Amino acid sequence: MAWQAPIVVHPPSPGGGRRVTVRGEIVGLARSDRDLVEFLRRAGLEDADMLLDDPHLVEWRGAGAHHGYAA
Known part of the structure; x- marks a missing residue:
């Protein structure tokens, strides 16, 4: 099985x-x-805002990092 970052932000959904x-x-x-930061904080990652750009922890799929939230 291939390695995968523990946090995955999936492609934008059609509804946003x-x-x-x-x-x-x-x-x-x-x-x-x-x-996103709030979800990660609830999952136990207190400094989530500092981790969003760490490719070892977060994999952004289907759109660039920090993009693609709107429908």
Whole structure:
């Protein structure tokens, strides 16, 4: 099995937002970086805002990092 970042921000959905998974578990539908940080904080990552651009921890799929939230 190929290595995968523990946090995945999936491609933008047709209705807007991006599904977020942490270690394979869906934690929510982010409509902004602020939503994403809150989901990660709830998952136990207190400094989530500092981790969003770390490719070892976060994989952004289907659109660039910090983009693609709007429908």
